[in-house]
Amino acid sequence: MSAIHPFILSGGSGTRLWPLSRKAYPKQFLALTGADKTLFQFSCERFASSEFAPPVILGGNDHRFIIAEQMREIGVVPAAIVLEPSARNTAPAAAIAALIAAEKGDDALLLLAPSDHVIADAAAFRETVMRGVADARDGALITFGVKPTQAHTGYGYIEAEGEGAALKVRRFVEKPNKDDAAAYVASGNFYWNAGIFLMSAKSLLRAFEAHAPLILQGCQRALSRAQLDLDFLRLDAQAYGAVPDISIDYAIMEKAENVRCVPLAAKWSDLGSWPAIWDVLEKDTDGNAAQGDVTFHNSQQSFAYTENACLAVVGLKDVLVVATKDAILVASKEHAQSVKAVVDKLKESGRQEIVFHKRVYRPWGWFESLDRGERFQVKRIMVKPGAQLSLQSHYHRAEHWIVVRGTLEVTIDEKVNLLDENQSTYIPLGARHRLVNPGRIPAYLIEVQSGAYLDEDDIVRYDDIYGRAAE
Numbered sequence: 001m002s003a004i005h006p007f008i009l010s011g012g013s014g015t016r017l018w019p020l021s022r023k024a025y026p027k028q029f030l031a032l033t034g035a036d037k038t039l040f041q042f043s044c045e046r047f048a049s050s051e052f053a054p055p056v057i058l059g060g061n062d063h064r065f066i067i068a069e070q071m072r073e074i075g076v077v078p079a080a081i082v083l084e085p086s087a088r089n090t091a092p093a094a095a096i097a098a099l100i101a102a103e104k105g106d107d108a109l110l111l112l113a114p115s116d117h118v119i120a121d122a123a124a125f126r127e128t129v130m131r132g133v134a135d136a137r138d139g140a141l142i143t144f145g146v147k148p149t150q151a152h153t154g155y156g157y158i159e160a161e162g163e164g165a166a167l168k169v170r171r172f173v174e175k176p177n178k179d180d181a182a183a184y185v186a187s188g189n190f191y192w193n194a195g196i197f198l199m200s201a202k203s204l205l206r207a208f209e210a211h212a213p214l215i216l217q218g219c220q221r222a223l224s225r226a227q228l229d230l231d232f233l234r235l236d237a238q239a240y241g242a243v244p245d246i247s248i249d250y251a252i253m254e255k256a257e258n259v260r261c262v263p264l265a266a267k268w269s270d271l272g273s274w275p276a277i278w279d280v281l282e283k284d285t286d287g288n289a290a291q292g293d294v295t296f297h298n299s300q301q302s303f304a305y306t307e308n309a310c311l312a313v314v315g316l317k318d319v320l321v322v323a324t325k326d327a328i329l330v331a332s333k334e335h336a337q338s339v340k341a342v343v344d345k346l347k348e349s350g351r352q353e354i355v356f357h358k359r360v361y362r363p364w365g366w367f368e369s370l371d372r373g374e375r376f377q378v379k380r381i382m383v384k385p386g387a388q389l390s391l392q393s394h395y396h397r398a399e400h401w402i403v404v405r406g407t408l409e410v411t412i413d414e415k416v417n418l419l420d421e422n423q424s425t426y427i428p429l430g431a432r433h434r435l436v437n438p439g440r441i442p443a444y445l446i447e448v449q450s451g452a453y454l455d456e457d458d459i460v461r462y463d464d465i466y467g468r469a470a471e
Contacts, residue, residue, distance in 0.1 A: 003053040004129065004198070005079075005108055007097035008043055010059035010067060010115040011087055015343040015354075016273045016336070019327035020305065023355045028116035029066050032271060033280055034291065037074065039271065040067070043115045044076045046122045051130060052111075054079040056100060058093050059115075061085060064232050065363035065466065083229075085237035091212060091251035092243045094197070095219040096235070098204040106202035109136055112248070113196050117270050118280055124266035132198045132262040135166040140260045141207060142166060142198040143253060145191025146268045151181035154272055154337060156193035156249065158261050159184075166260035172249055194264055197248065203258070212251040218243035230467055273336040274320045274329075278303035288313075301333075325358040325368075360456075363466045364389055365442070377454045379447040381435075383408065388436040390464035397451030397458060399427040401435075406443030409436040432462060 014027030021027035028040040035042075047055050054077060059067050061083045071078055082096060094112055101110040111129060119125045132142040145158045156174055160167035172193065176184065184190035208216035218239055225236035244251075253259055269276050281289035281303070288296045292306035297314045304313050304321040311323055320336060322329040331339065346354045359368040364387035371378040383389070383406075391411065401410065402424040410417050410425055411434040418438075419425060427433045429451065437443040461468065 002105075002108065004051055004133070005053045005101050005104065005110045006047045006055040007093075007101075007110055007112050008040075008055050008057050008115045009090060009093050009112060010040060010057055010063065011084055011093070012114070012116055013087075014116060015340045017271070017277070018339055018343050018354060019322060019324045019329055022353075022357055024062060025066070025357055025361060026063075026116075027271065028114075029063070029070060032277055033118060034282065038070060039118065040115045041070050041074050042119075042122075043113065043117070044071060044078075045074060046113075046119065046125060047111075048076065049126055051126060056097070057081045057115075058084060058096065060087065061234070066361060068231060069363070081232050082226075083232050083234045084240060085235055086241050088240065088243050088245045090195070090248045091215055091246045092219055092240065094204065094248045094252070095208055095212075095216050095243075096223060098201045098208065099219060099223050101201035102205060104201070106200070107137070108201045109133065109198065110201055110204070111196070111198050114270070117194070117196075117268065119264075120267040122266075125264070128262060128265050129198060131165040132260070135260050135262075136198050136200055136203070139200070139203050140166060140258050141203060141253065141256055143169065143259060143261050144194045144196040144198075144264045145261045146194050146264045148185045148190065148192050151178060151185050152192065153178055153181050155270070157181075157184050158191045158193050159189055160191060160261040161189060166262050169253075169259040169261050172254045191261060191263060192268075193249070194268055195270070196264075197253075198262075204252075207252045207256050211255040212244075212246075215243055215246070215251060274303060274322065274331070274339070275333045275336050278320070278333070303333075327353045362389075363387070367447075370446075372454070375450060375452065375454075377449040379449070381445050381447055383435055383437040383443045383445075385437055385440050385442060388465065389434055390459075390461045390466075390468065391432055391434045392462065393430055393432045393460050394451070394458050395430070395460070396453035397449045398429045399433075399450075400448040401425050401427065402446045402448075404444045404446060406437065406441055407439045408443050408445065409438050410434075411436075434463075 010028055013023055014021035017027045029038050031038050056079045057067055064083055067081055097110050101108045136142050159170040162168045221239035222235040227234045278289045283289045287301040290304045293310050294304040295312045299313045300317045302319045304311055306323040307325050318333045320331045343354050359366050365382040365384045367379050367381045369379055403419045403421055408419050410419055412427055413431050
């Protein structure tokens with residue numbers, strides 16, 4: 001039996017988990033479950049068995065280096081990393097997956113799986129997938145459903161009937177109100193829609209031809225014009241941007257007749273809100289869950305997260321408190337879904353707190369702003385072993401660099417010097433400069449900027465091993 005080809009969808013933004021999840025570093029790349037691996041890394045490892053081929057990752061351009069680095073950390077080599085130039089929802093992503101899988105043969109099986117879900121038992125998940133293989137080879141479009149444990153209004157539902165491994169799907173229902181959700185759970189015929197799909201490339205392509213031909217045609221153009229960039233495959237921006245923005249549920253699954261549902265025999269959560277995070281974490285005797293330096297007093301059924309500050313929660317019940325270095329969220333569990341509305345308001349105001357964390361990751365390491373005032377900014381910078389920044393200059397600022405750990409090779413115009421711990425240098429305004437870490441440990445430095453304009457778009461790049469244009 002040929003291997004199943006996993007396609008991991010990694011383009012989500014996770015706005016309901018703000019302020020921890022942000023556009024530049026969304027929830028799939030965060031370690032949210034108390035473990036030392038991210039949701040994306042767990043998703044990749046879920047397919048580390050003989051039944052599956054190496055995964056193809058479908059992700060956003062802005063996250064390409066995060067994807068590559070997190071896969072390198074866990075030793076998983078992808079079959080490809082395909083970059084979507086814009087977010088177009090799951091139907092176009094599914095069409096791209098079908099076209100790529102079809103290159104392996106029309107009968108190749110593909111599995112579409114989100115990168116930001118929690119599935120507690122990976123072995124049980126793989127066994128569930130294999131239960132759908134026979135029907136998928138016979139032409140069925142398989143969706144996986146989770147037996148509901150409560151009348152959840154944040155999930156879509158699948159009504160299924162019949163017997164056997166794959167049940168006949170009667171209908172899909174979008175997020176219901178509380179009364180309808182309770183009725184669905186009581187009936188025993190409904191499952192939560194897990195957003196995981198198994199089918200042959202041939203069957204999915206036929207479904208697109210029948211129900212969404214414009215999506216298929218646009219994706220064919222985007223893939224035929226795709227360009228290789230380092231280890232990434234870039235879909236054509238113009239063709240992909242013209243494809244309708246729609247989910248695979250609306251475009252295909254609700255219209256097709258050959259849809260089957262396989263119940264997922266493993267604990268599952270899409271971690272779509274802060275109460276979902278609370279639900280999967282270990283709790284104290286009062287039902288409180290915490291991450292970071294948190295103290296609860298006379299509080300129950302609450303969740304608290306802090307990055308570095310000491311956080312105390314006193315006399316509260318069913319609350320969510322999330323404190324990052326530059327933003328704080330306080331909400332009741334009941335209104336957790338409204339976090340997205342808050343993010344929308346902040347977006348309208350042009351607030352950068354919805355896009356970036358204090359610590360901003362780059363392919364060479366990261367930087368974070370420690371202080372900023374009129375005509376100055378202080379940053380802490382980490383450069384990974386063997387990594388280097390681009391050769392660059394600035395129109396509006398000069399910089400002072402002080403090495404606090406490790407060794408850095410510094411280029412300033414025509415001069416190249418090595419700086420060790422406690423040594424420093426000055427980069428005049430307009431000078432071409434570069435940092436390289438030639439060592440085997442991460443190197444840290446403090447950067448003091450001074451000038452009339454200090455934002456990140458004041459960069460002119462002359463040479464960059466990561467293929468980035470001037471920001």
